[in-house]
Amino acid sequence: MRLRFLPIFPLVYAAAFLAIAWSLQGSDALAPFELWQKILVRVLAATGCFAAFSRFEPGEHLRRAWFWMGGATVLILTRDLLRMAPAFGPQSASPGAQTVEAGLGVASNLALLAGVWMLARSWKMASITLPGGRSGVGAVAVITAAAALLVAGPGALQQFRVVSEGDWSSLVLVVSAVVDIITLCLITPLLLTAVALRGGLFSWPWILITASRLSWLLYDAAVSLPPGAVPAGLSLAEACRGLGGNYLFAAGISQYLVIRQVRRASAAYSSAESVSAAAVS
Numbered sequence: 001m002r003l004r005f006l007p008i009f010p011l012v013y014a015a016a017f018l019a020i021a022w023s024l025q026g027s028d029a030l031a032p033f034e035l036w037q038k039i040l041v042r043v044l045a046a047t048g049c050f051a052a053f054s055r056f057e058p059g060e061h062l063r064r065a066w067f068w069m070g071g072a073t074v075l076i077l078t079r080d081l082l083r084m085a086p087a088f089g090p091q092s093a094s095p096g097a098q099t100v101e102a103g104l105g106v107a108s109n110l111a112l113l114a115g116v117w118m119l120a121r122s123w124k125m126a127s128i129t130l131p132g133g134r135s136g137v138g139a140v141a142v143i144t145a146a147a148a149l150l151v152a153g154p155g156a157l158q159q160f161r162v163v164s165e166g167d168w169s170s171l172v173l174v175v176s177a178v179v180d181i182i183t184l185c186l187i188t189p190l191l192l193t194a195v196a197l198r199g200g201l202f203s204w205p206w207i208l209i210t211a212s213r214l215s216w217l218l219y220d221a222a223v224s225l226p227p228g229a230v231p232a233g234l235s236l237a238e239a240c241r242g243l244g245g246n247y248l249f250a251a252g253i254s255q256y257l258v259i260r261q262v263r264r265a266s267a268a269y270s271s272a273e274s275v276s277a278a279a280v281s
Contacts, residue, residue: 003204003254003257003258006204006208006250006253006254007207007208007211007250009246009247009249009250010211010215010242010243010246010247010250011243013041013242013246014239014240014242014243014246017235017238017239017242018234018235018236018239020033020236021033021034021066021234021239022234023236028093029096031277034235035080035084035239036236037242038080038238038242039077039080039081039248041076041166041241041242041245041246042073042076042077042080042245042247044249045073045245045246045252046070046073046074046077047247047249047252048248048249048250048251048252048253048256049066049067049069049070049073049248049252050066050067050070050252051252051255051256052066052071052205052251052252052253052255052259053066053067053252055255055256055259055260056259061118061122062118062119062122062255064118065115065116065118065119065122066115066252066255067115068111068114068115068118069111069112069115069116069248069252070110070115070252071111071115071137071204072108072109072110072111072115073108073110073112073245073248074245075104075106075107075108075111076105076108078104079101079104079105079108079156082097082101082104083101088100089128090102096248101172101183102171102172103241105172106171106172106175107174108180109172109175109176109187110175112183113179113183114183116183116186116187116209117186119206120186120187121210138194142161144184144187145181145183145184145185147184147217148180148184148217149181150186151217151220151221151224152177152180152181152184152217152220153177153181154182154224155173155177155220155223155224156174156177156178157175158218159173159177162176178219180216180217180220183213183216184213184216184217185213186213187209187213187214204208204254204255204258205251205252205254205255205258208248208250208251208254209223209247209248209251211243211247211250211251212244212245212247212248213244213267215240215243215244215247216241216244218236218240218243219241219243219244220253221240222236222237222239222240228269248274
């Protein structure tokens with residue numbers, strides 16, 4: 001898979017999903033289709049994360065970051081699969097089953113936050129100078145934070161009120177909304193790291209991770225739309241969810257390909273140096 005195709009894949013997938021979902025509106029096949037495509041996106045996202053994870057040595061910072069993001073995806077995938085079992089169904093789940101589902105949801109969001117935070121601070125560890133200096137970073141951070149609060153803030157506040165009234169089943173939604181806000185704020189260094197790398201190979205994972213987090217901002221916006229704002233049968237929120245997961249898949253695969261390419265080039269250079277040294281001697 002070539003790097004230039006990776007940013008296109010999530011968009012093609014979203015367009016195909018919307019077209020199929022639109023054609024199935026009013027059909028009994030729509031709900032199963034949306035469910036299984038969501039499972040597919042989770043599997044792809046986990047695959048991308050663990051592919052990137054596999055390219056780093058134990059103890060490396062980015063290995064831990066990809067592990068946490070992959071683990072977050074596996075946790076939420078486990079929750080989705082459990083919900084398919086009668087004991088965990090929305091209408092039949094016992095209090096214990098609901099606790100397990102909520103626990104998986106909260107743990108997934110916290111693991112995702114840990115992974116994005118590790119990625120966001122990688123520029124410091126690599127001594128990358130971000131464009132614009134402190135003032136530029138601060139300005140982008142303020143704009144991003146304002147957008148995150150504007151889009152995800154009302155939903156977080158509404159769910160917090162529900163929890164405060166004693167409905168703890170909404171706790172996972174509160175945590176999810178808060179984590180969305182925080183991770184959206186953390187995309188500032190991710191975005192500026194991509195700019196600092198100026199389109200080189202190493203910029204691709206950062207660009208695609210940024211696209212993933214921005215897609216979740218679109219998801220929060222789609223979920224917050226009032227009834228009737230979107231034509232009936234147009235699964236806009238699910239399409240945005242798919243964008244978020246597929247851009248994470250693309251980011252992980254790009255990280256895998258970049259590291260593989262760099263190591264192959266390094267090995268070839270080392271081999272050439274050995275041949276030259278042998279010829280001289």
